Amino acid sequence: MSDGTRRRVVSLWFPRLASDRILRRHLIDGPFVLTLKQKNANRIYCLNADASRQGLHAGMSYADARAFCPKLQSRMAEPEQDKRFLHILRRWAMRYCPWVGLEGDDGLVLDITGSAHLYGSEHAMLSDMRVRLMRAGLSVQIGCADTRGAAWALAHHGEGVASGDMLAALKTLPVAALRIEDSVSVALQRLGLRHIGDLAQAPRAPLSRRFGPDLLLRLDQALGQQPEAITPQTEPPHYAVRMTLPEPIGLLADVMAGTERLLVQLCKKLKAQDVGARTLCMTLRRVDQGDQQAELRLARALRDPQRILPLFERGLAEVEAGFGIDQLRLEATQVESVPVQQISHVSDGGKDKLDDLISRLGTRIGLENIQRFLPADSHIPERSFIVAPAAYSDPAGGWVNTQPRPICLFPPEPIAAMGARPPARFRWRRMSLTTGRATGPERIIPEWWLEDDNWRSGLRDYWRIETMQGRRLWLFYTPQNPGWFVQGEFA
Amino acid sequence: MHNLDAFPPRNTRTHEVCGAGAYVFAFALAVRLAGPTIWVREHWEPQLINPTGFAGFVSPAELAICNTEKQTETLAVAEEALRSGAVSLVVMQVNKPIELTEGRRLQLAARDGKSTGLAIISEGMGSNAAETRWRCTPGFDPKDSTLQQWELIKNKSGTLGVWHVRWDTASRRFFVVSPTGK
Incomplete structure (x- = not known):
């Protein structure tokens, strides 16, 4: 295989992702852990290097950890936030190559085939990654190899770069580096197969009989005999547009003209995804860096700029322009699916006009204060109907009374x-x-x-x-x- | 039994109604104008119209309620709704007299939007800008329980009058009947 077409994969492992995320924000000296309630006990979820040196480890109970180390500082872990942070890192990693996938909860995998030369060489690219991540306060272990499995093994067990013969690079690594379950790796060690090299030399048939096909699949994937794909994540659609102006503006008519241009762009985006905006937020940045926002909540999902624009007028008129506005940013903060509908000659009975009116009144008195009655199943007079916000409900019929009721x-x-x-x-x-x-x-x-x-x-x-x-x-x-x-x- | 000529009052204008039967008058007007209705009230008012009760007059699906903070807001909402032309009737419950300027603005809005406004007022709180003013009082009738007395007590373009009316469920409208003998 020629050098130009060989696949190159980088695996990034962030061993202290959760605690690094917190320590980036807060300056904390000394041992620090994040705790999470697991099986009704507070256990260590993630810890910094100082805490590791004190002999603490992840999964340890928090009470024991405090006994070992009285100066321990701690916080509650937020796995959801960590996940979001990893997605941010994934977006960041797109600067190196377009093909970036997630590796578990604390790693990324990059297919850098054909993009390493943009940084001069592979080595330059990897050191650029390391420097930037270190500057961001993240500890990272980087593995680079011809296959995804080998890159993972190198990242998790003694970093390194391998190319060509994968078996030679992985020979001395423990079997746990094959991404197998703990029980399998323990069983292999009992058999005396401690390293990947031992496993590769062992006869295959008895291994697959004893451990199932997964073990050999992992081995083959690491050695490049079986293919393994990297799934890049798609970017969620982003419904925001902005406009920066060379000269500040202050007149309402000018702001409205700018808004119209932004709305046309935004509605194109909405239309491409078959959605409509329910809440729009216009941010106006003034020359003195002050931000002003005008929010527009619509009575139904819309993507027609001509209908949305007049509804914005009231909100924008209240904005204080100060010394002038030099940036407009329009974002659809809440969207709803609006499927394409057949054009019909039957009129909808002025429903559009009524919805526009509700949106417009909503900007004045709040969308929740415009309500309609819906029938409810109760004999109690006060509970025989429901009062629901008109923008979030459809009119319903079926008003039955057997007895006359007061008006x-x-x-x-x-x-x-x-x-x-x-x-x-x-x-x-x-x-x-x-x-x-x-x-x-x-x-x-x-x-x-x-x-x-x-x-x-x-x-x-x-x-x-x-x-x-x-x-x-x-x-x-x-x-x-x-x-x-x-x-x-x-x- | 015949139709009432003065009802519905002139379209594209704002009218006033007072008396104990004011709500009935508003519903009768809503069913006559046949279209979406907006009912503007202040949020603290303890009295709320009951959809199971007025479903016999106008369909609750056709009616939207706006809860406002104060009377200024009520009038602003009513003006906007009248001007938009999206509704055929705007009913506003007001507690303080409507000033001449405000009343005139409502008239202009109703004219622009080609819709009708109706202010439910207390006795003696009428505004000079109103096109007509009605006083509606329910009456007792041993045989019937829908009798109302409608008095036209102000009319900018016509004569005043008093009518005894009765609700007819089949045709969903009020008919004039001769007054019961005293």
Whole structure:
């Protein structure tokens, strides 16, 4: 194989990724560990070099560690954040080659075939990586070889660069460097196969009978007899555009013109991914480096610049331009999928206009304050409907009532009356009322499966009272705690 | 039994209604104008319209509620909704009298958006800018329980009047009936 086409793989292993991430931010001297609750005990998740020197190791219980080392400093581990940090490193590693994949939770694998010469030589590239990572405060072990397996083995067990004969480079490494399970590596050592060289010379058939095909597959992958792919991660789509201006601007019309240009670009991106923006955030950087933001929340996902632009006007008008704005950045912070729809001659009944109105009112009073009613499955009058934000719900039908219900409800107002039958005359809201006709009772029993303070007084007998004065009221009597209340008014 | 000529009041204007039957008047207008309705109220008001109750008049799916902080916000929201033309009726519950400027702005917004506004006011808090003002009071009738008395107490372009009306469920509208004998 000629030198130009030989595959070259770099494996980066960050043995102290989690603790290095914290120590980059905070200056902590001396032994330091990150702890994580595993199996109901606080155990060491990651530790720095000082702590290792004190004899601590990962997986040790935190109480023991503190007994060994009273000066130990610790923090809670955040594996999710570490994962995110590794993704940041993956993006960073794209500076060396376009083919970068993740290797477990704490490593990266780079296919640098054909890109090493851009740094002069492979050696120059590797030392550039090492210098940059060290400057960033990350401890790293680098392995470089012709196969992914060999690069991993070199990174994890004594760094090094190998090319050509993989077996010669890996011969002296322990069998654990083959990415096999601990139990398998222990069993191999019991058989006397301590190094990869021993394993390669052993007869293959008994090994595969005893340990399954995985062991030999790993060996062949490391030695380059079996192929192994590197899966590069795709970049998640990024919905942000920006514009830097040579001269600062301050007029609303100018900012709107800039916004329009950005919106056109952004909507193109949204359209390519079949999504629409639900929340947009416009960041305006002023010449004095002050940032101002205008957020726009839409009542439905949109990707039409002509419809979004007028909705932005109110938010942008409130921005203080100061000495002028020289950078605009528009980001769709929340997106929703908007599938392509068939063009139809049937109009949608002005729904677009109504959604735009809701978005516009939402910028003034908040999108949650525009609500609509949805039916709910309950006999309790207050719970027979749900009030939901209009922007996040669809109108629903299916309003069934077997009994007439009042058109407005209010918290129960007590009235002075006695007995289970409706009073002939009563006073309510300083009005003296005479009962003309009483319809009822309709008994409603509280829902025992839901705790509700208003229904503590027990079951209710509802009466519809038509007064001689005209008002038609909804009264109820609580037999378990005798009392009369007015709760609503009929049409 | 015949139709009420003065109802619905003139489109593309803002009107006022007071009295105990004001909500019924608003729903009757919403069902007559047939289209999306926005109901603007202040968030602290204890009284809330009940969709299971008014579903007989207007479909709750056609109605959106806006909760505002104060009356200025109510009027601003109402103006914006009227001007947009996306809704056919904007109902606003107001607690303080509407000033002449504010009332005039609402009229202009209703004219631009070709929609109707209706302010639910307390007795005697009317604004001079309103096109018409109605007082609605429910009445007792031994045989029927939908009787209302609608009084037109202000009209900029017509005469005043008093009508006794009754809701007809089948045709979903109010009809004028002769007053019950006293």
